[in-house]
Amino acid sequence: MNTVVHKSDSRGLADHGWLRSRHSFSFAGYYNPDRVHFGALRVLNDDIVAGGQGFGTHPHDNMEIVSIPLYGDLEHKDSTGTGEVIKTGDVQIMSAGSGLRHSEFNHSKDDEVQFLQIWVFPKERDIKPRYEQKSFDIESRMNKFQTVVSPDDESALWINQDAYFSLANLDAGTNLNYEVKKPGNGVYFFVLNGDVAIAGESLLSRDAVGVSESNSVELKAKSYAEVLAIEVPMDIQ
Incomplete structure (x- = not known):
């Protein structure tokens, strides 16, 4: 058995005011050569977004992207025509595949939303982009x-x-x-x-x-x- 331990306070930190994000792996302005990925797991971001704020429309391709709200609701829109609200208890997955554009905003104008944004390298490249979400008991x-x-x-x-x-x-x-x-x-x-x-x-x-x-x-x-x-x-x- 091989193990690697990542303590909470060792994660990267980005504080943009409207967004506070902790990065388990190298992401954006945070780079740690020892923490680029764990196998096919590329990104695990722990994000808190202020009320009424969010990520404007931006592109992705060839990545499996999973979002898990921990509290609050997240509003999603993408170029496949999907527009959904992801609530606490839901899990969302998006196959970026050959390419799409999407946005994610806090659905509340007043309360924070906290969610995990997780990226996994795909098995097959350039598949047709797809979106799915589900509520779990x-x-x-x-x-x-x-x-x-x-x-x-x-x-x-x-x-x-x-x-x-x-x-x-x-x-x-x-x-x-x-x-x-x-x-x-x-x-x-x-x-x-x-x-x-x-x-x-x-x-x-x-x-x-x-x-x-x-x-x-x-x-x-x-x-x-x-x-x-x-x-x-x-x-x-």
């Missing part, structure tokens, strides 16, 4: 992993990669194993809240550990904890 992830993004699970959002996103809400004292779904994949565990040991590493809110060369990873919740597991291929072309 939080009770279905209590003390177990709930898969929300997958290439082969019809109950989850489809992704153009051999990657899996799973969420778990753990009561204090819960022990849980994450079983790797595809041999050779690694898993990046991002603690949303709480105090939890993962792969023997003691982690607090917004800490992370990347685990590779292991088929199973043990989690032990020391308090109530919420965890996002991002499983991705470690070998990228």
